[in-house]
Amino acid sequence: MSTETNPTGGTKRRRRLGIRGREALWGYGLIAPTALGLGVFYVWPVIQTLYVSFNSWGPFGGLKWLGLDNYRELFKDEAVGRSLLNSALYTLMVLIGIPVALVLANLLNRRLLRGKSFYRVLYFLPVVTMPTAVAMIWRWLLNGDFGLVNYLLGKVGIHGANWLSDPNTALIAIAAVGIWASLGYNIILFVAGLQSVPDQLYEAAELDGAGPVTVFFKVTLPLVSPTVFFVAVITVINALQVFDLIYLMMSTSANPALPATRSIVYLFYQRAFMENDRSYGAAIAFLLMIIIVICTAVQFRLQKRWVHYE
Amino acid sequence: MSSRAMTTRRASIGSHAVLAVGALVMVVPFIWQIITSLKTIGESTQVPPGLWPAHPQWSNFDQVFTDLPFGSMFLNTALVAVGRTVAQLLFCSLAGYAFARLRFPGRNIIFAVFLALLMVPSYLLIIPQYQVIQSIGWLNTVQGIMLPGMFSAFGTFLLRQFFAGLPPSLDEAARIDGANPLRIWWSVMLPLVRPGLAALAVLTFLWSWNDLLWPLVVITSPDKMTLSPGLASLQSQFTTNYPVLMAGALVATVPVIAVFIVLQRQFIEGVAAAGNKG
Known part of the structure; x- marks a missing residue:
């Protein structure tokens, strides 16, 4: 019944809903597009992936219930163990970029420094460059025979490795590129964090005769620790999901360094798409999600020991 | 010169030295990319490498353009990026506003479910998302690439933080004037969270422009492809022809780099704002 044909009924209904009721209806209405989109494209896929991971994926897409078999297989699969190790090593190496970014941001934050915005633009360039291009450029720079990196190393008497096809160096080289590509992003976040530190604190520390190193550790670091924490959480979540860089820099699955660089997401891509075993792929993806949740939870727990909120 | 001024000066020279070395590490790869894109294959594999090509090989760029339907790839990438950005700004700001300012059971x-989604690896979603797009018949279409990325838990969370930071008196005053929430969202709230909207726009646009795996999975015909997977296909074709590969990478990245240099303040402030509220 519409309000037009029966105005009294309409107002009655309005009164029954009340201010709170109307506010709630507006609330549901405004979140509806996002809730629907996230429901269809994010929540439902998680549920479906969980379901598929308990089945086997037939050649024509039919599912057969397996229970925990895929997960048992995960723990026996050496490739899974190795990929988890690779992802963990990659994550640890990329974390080195955080102190580097913090030191550079601290230098950039000096009040009287000239050319600040010039530096910021240069450091930010890799962030706006697509990973496909970043990987391509660095594959060329790191080329064992004709790469610029080995040429420059040769100038100072170092014989550079075949970086991307040597299993001993490939993951290190990729992690270095990962740091290079995200450094500018972290610097911008740190500079923003540093700017919220009041100048009086620095002045007071200087009057007390503290040197720049002492000031950094006793004043700066505690005050930007919330930003450091945020950057660390984001870095770990992203690094555990590394795929693009490794996929592109290894370039072919025949690269001899692949077993030493294959991340957990790369393995998921191989099993789910190249070998078309969707249910095993789903189990790998779920394992990764559990690991990410655990790592994030651990970081949140540990933050109480070193992060200072005002 | 006082001793204090001397130390400041020395510290500033030291800072410049460290920052300049870092900046070189950031920029030299791009310079080397540009130089290589103008060399012949022979010149690119010379040991020791020459600094400048004898005759700039503009034909490397011709090869990129004849091999990739660059015009349509550029258009597709731009369409997808703009569509996702506009949609996220609209949907995330509506939902973020409701979560921050309205009360409902x-x-x-x-909101907790939305937050939990932030920890779900995006790769986990790809197969089911593919099936949804398949069931509505949008495989191999530009709108098929666009659709899932039009919604974002991160964007909703980010804008909610911005809306939550505004004083409560604002909507009370507007409500007494008889404005409904949609009206308040549009004319009172949105203008005040402009930094948040700028941040989300920058991040969504960049993410979309660089997205690799999703368009690779959804698109099969080259004329519907976006730049990132297109460039990757160039790599499998010209495996060691680095001058052509560098030319391709240059062509694919120059538009965003140009936009970034023009709007650098907005980009950098946007990223900083997103980090501070996150």
């Missing part, structure tokens, strides 16, 4: 639970 279940609000905290729904």
Whole structure:
């Protein structure tokens, strides 16, 4: 019944809903597009992936219930163990970029420094460059025979490795590129964090005769620790999901360094798409999600020991 | 010169030295990319490498353009990026506003579900998302690439933080004037969260422009492809022809780099704002 044909009924209904009721209806209405989109494209896929991971994926897409078999297989699969190790090593190496970014941001934050915005633009360039291009450029720079990196190393008497096809160096080289590509992003976040530190604190520390190193550790670091924490959480979540860089820099699955660089997401891509075993792929993806949740939870727990909120 | 001024000066020279070395590490790869894109294959594999090509090989760029339907790839990438950005700004700001300023039963639970989605690896979603797009018949279409990325838990969370930071008196005053929430969202709230909207726009646009795996999975015909997977296909074709590969990478990245240099303040402030509210 519409309000037009029966105005009294309409107002009655309005009164029954009340201010709170109307506010709630507006609330549901405004979140509806996002809730629907996230429901269809994010929540439902998680549920479906969980379901598929308990089945086997037939050649024509039919599912057969397996229970925990895929997960048992995960723990026996050496490739899974190795990929988890690779992802963990990659994550640890990329974390080195955080102190580097913090030191550079601290230098950039000096009040009287000239050319600040010039530096910021240069450091930010890799962030706006697509990973496909970043990987391509660095594959060329790191080329064992004709790469610029080995040429420059040769100038100072170092014989550079075949970086991307040597299993001993490939993951290190990729992690270095990962740091290079995200450094500018972290610097911008740190500079923003540093700017919220009041100048009086620095002045007071200087009057007390503290040197720049002492000031950094006793004043700066505690005050930007919330930003450091945020950057660390984001870095770990992203690094555990590394795929693009490794996929592109290894370039072919025949690269001899692949077993030493294959991340957990790369393995998921191989099993789910190249070998078309969707249910095993789903189990790998779920394992990764559990690991990410655990790592994030651990970081949140540990933050109480070193992060200072005002 | 006082001793204090001397130390400041020395510290500033030291800072410049460190920052300049870092800046070189950031920029030299791009310079080397540009130089290589103008060399012949022979010149690119010379040992020791020459600094400048004898005759700039503009034909490397011709080869990129004849091999990739660059015009349509550029258009597709731009369409997808703009579509996702506009949609996220609209949907995330509506939802973020509701979560921050309206009270309704279940609000905290729904918001907690959104937050939990932030930890779900995006790769986990690809197969089911593919099946949804398949079932509505949008495989191999530009709108098929666009659709899932039009919604974002991160964007909703980010804008909610911005809306939550505004004083409560604002909507009370507007409500007494008889404005409904949609009206308040549009004319009172949105203008005040402009930094948040700029941040989300920058991040969504960049993410979309660089997205690799999703368009690779959804698109099969080259004329519907976006730049990132297109460039990757160039790599499998010209495996060691680095001058052509560098030319391709240059062509694919120059538009965003140009936009960035023009709007650098907005980019950098946007990223900083997103980090501070996150």
